[in-house]
Amino acid sequence: MPPDLNLRISPRTVQRETVDKLRLAIFSGLFQPGSRLIESQLCTQLGISRPSLREALRSLEAERLIEIVPNRGPSVPALSWEVATAIYEVRELLEVEAAGRCALRISPEQLRELEKSLSAFEEAASSNDSLAQVMTAADFYSIILANCGNPILEEVHRGLVARISFFRGRSMSLEGRAQSSLAEMREIFESIAAGDEKAARKASKHHVLRAKAAAKISMDNGI
Amino acid sequence: MPPDLNLRISPRTVQRETVDKLRLAIFSGLFQPGSRLIESQLCTQLGISRPSLREALRSLEAERLIEIVPNRGPSVPALSWEVATAIYEVRELLEVEAAGRCALRISPEQLRELEKSLSAFEEAASSNDSLAQVMTAADFYSIILANCGNPILEEVHRGLVARISFFRGRSMSLEGRAQSSLAEMREIFESIAAGDEKAARKASKHHVLRAKAAAKISMDNGI
DNA sequence: TCAAGAAGATTGTCTGACATTCTTGCAATC
């Protein structure tokens, strides 16, 4: 196979990236849950036309990151605790499975990668930047999910985590949550490094349950 | 609150249904995997404009039912066996969990519903209509997933099953597959009816594994 | 005070257009 010579000096602004911009805006909490997104406003803000914007919105709708009510347009859904719970439960199912598999098959190289991401989270945890904490933690999971040998597991997981990013940002701000999160993640890492499937599953389960509890607290506090 | 009088004699063709039409077309195998979907053709076939069609296509892309390659347009992806395997594995994870939960909490009414859908599959199984078989089987799962108490589990499951509908239609055509499928599903039903969580999980797992094996056979045979 | 109605805002959808990027067929060359 010849090498990929598709260098493409000036990559004509593929505004497929519009979706990414919007997604990022939602992640970082730029839009309040429940708030409506006005098409014309977004068009001018993003510098694209309405048809293009609407395409992007449809993608986000399918990802459940926004809702589109007929004749009312798109809005950021306010996640109920009921749904959030359901997401955490499925997340547990997926992460536990992934961690278990990962422990049995991860390569030394990827293991180093995982360790590096843990360090990145450690650094973020000692800061007060909760966005950085959420991002680095997400990296950590991503590596596990990417190495579990099942691409669908990873794909589904990413979709679910995206939907609770709002909660995660808040619960990370809880007193001491980042530090205990770090301890739990280290436990997961150690288990995987040791190739201990059972332990990896157990540590992973514990971590998700704690994260869920933290989310519940931060929600009840209305932080 | 006044009663809803929004009777709407002539329901202005909400072409949100366009997505459903296209989805159904893909399910029923109207488009060959790998074949390209030409926008202008679809527009005339569906009787809608290009912007509207493109919105619908974006939705389907996000659901992974079609792929959109820049400057090449949409096409039905040819599912590799690798990805199909991954989907079956996650499906197992979800269905087993759902069946187990369902056994513990299903209401008598819903149980009757489940029994009815099993009868529907039984009837389809004795016919040669593999599309009806796939559809009625999907109903059966839907009821289980809808009663497991976790809406996300249901949602994710639906998305995955949609992606392998192609395989399912084929493997149902295998000699005797419909009948053994029926036996497996009956086993699941009995376990749930008995409120036996363990048995429900076991039966569910067995069913998915058999379905996966059947899919593999039908793929290797290139049916 | 409260309800009906009108004005404004917003969405759903279409037409038409044009530049860019494939695809394909034909001709020229080795």
Added chain:
DNA sequence: GATTGCAAGAATGTCAGACAATCTTCTTGA
């Protein structure tokens, strides 16, 4: 004869503008 190069056609990516249907909000009248 096979390969290369090119040109015509097809298809996509994107936009502007338009208009009806619907929702929201504000005004006005009872």
